[in-house]
């Protein structure tokens with residue numbers, strides 16, 4: 526009932542302080558494999574996946590202000606947003622987040638520009654994709670609270686999709702070149718990977734190998750649901766993740782985490798990520814996700830909190846119990862200091878060699894040429910309707926696309942580290958539910974009950 530008062534007060538504050546908020550929230554910089562605040566202290570991500578519906582969640586400043594107020598009490602300093610509309614003005618939301626000291630990680634792809642989805646015969650990186658990615662970058666480049674951009678999320682979601690990796694690298698190369706050609710701040714441009722144990726070490730090495738900084742991702746991040754409470758650093762598989770990330774060439778962090786089976790979530794993994802187990806190599810984590818949906822990962826709800834995709838997508842956020850409080854108390858105790866910029870010797874980072882291919886596994890053999898487009902790629906798309914934001918015309922097809930991807934992830938990623946552990950069996954359910962994020966927001970009819978059906982559909986639609 527006090528909603529309008531609170532939100533307008535917040536909005537008023539955000540609006541009146543506009544010049545002093547997003548335009549002056551100091552940008553985070555990258556040195557070696559670490560993020561640094563302007564004062565030279567190390568920055569660790571305490572993040573939340575924030576995508577309220579299929580629509581861009583950064584357009585309604587009133588809603589952002591309501592969410593920011595609660596997110597602040599949680600201790601978050603970053604959000605991740607999966608899809609934005611580059612033709613719209615994001616200032617009110619970006620300012621609302623900036624006023625609370627919250628940074629943003631933005632996916633450059635939109636629903637129609639994926640590098641690979643299961644309806645495609647193979648991966649692609651075209652002038653049209655380049656132009657659409659550039660639109661998104663242009664729309665956000667001037668906000669100092671942009672922490673970075675993703676060139677893709679779970680582009681490789683099946684064991685047999687590793688040949689898409691050079692396309693991811695090409696997209697990173699071209700978008701970095703675009704950033705520099707526009708003289709934008711050197712915000713990092715990276716990739717968010719599905720946790721496929723058989724590919725992960727090769728993928729993270731491949732995306733950072735080759736010896737040319739222009740070609741590599743500026744950060745690598747992992748969507749991982751290996752740690753389901755109760756668990757431990759060793760039992761979860763995180764110890765293995767840490768081993769593979771030692772002295773990583775660029776920042777590495779969790780771009781999704783928060784296993785919810787069997788529940789309740791204790792978020793005990795945060796103590797490993799943001800503590801001595803891992804904080805020497807990892808830069809924090811993004812918790813999946815803010816809004817409660819059918820997949821049951823919500824930290825808040827705008828409705829009654831039922832695990833459904835039919836609930837309200839805006840309103841006054843109410844914490845989900847006990848997840849919200851559990852995360853809040855974890856984060857409250859975790860304040861890693863890391864290393865200061867002046868004390869940090871970035872020469873301690875490793876270099877990675879480009880992995881050789883292996884039969885039935887990683888299929889990219891060494892440092893293969895990447896299909897970059899170069900500046901010509903952008904001009905070749907000059908006739909493309911730049912600035913438009915077309916959703917796929919065939920909704921059924923699109924929904925199947927995302928569902929297939931989700932199911933594929935679930936079927937594949939758990940097979941590695943988690944297999945053989947108690948968490949293993951629940952892992953696949955978790956992972957598939959997780960990647961339903963895009964789907965559930967994309968196609969409201971897709972409910973938990975429909976998951977099995979889509980799983981079956983996936984078999985027939987993959988690679989069509």
Ligand SMILES: *[C@@H]1O[C@H](CO)[C@@H](O)[C@H](O)[C@H]1NC(C)=O
Pocket residue numbers: 683684685984987988
């Ligand atoms: C890739 O793997 C999936 C799932 O294992 C399978 O359905 C699909 O046919 C494979 N695709 C190719 C091109 O081999």
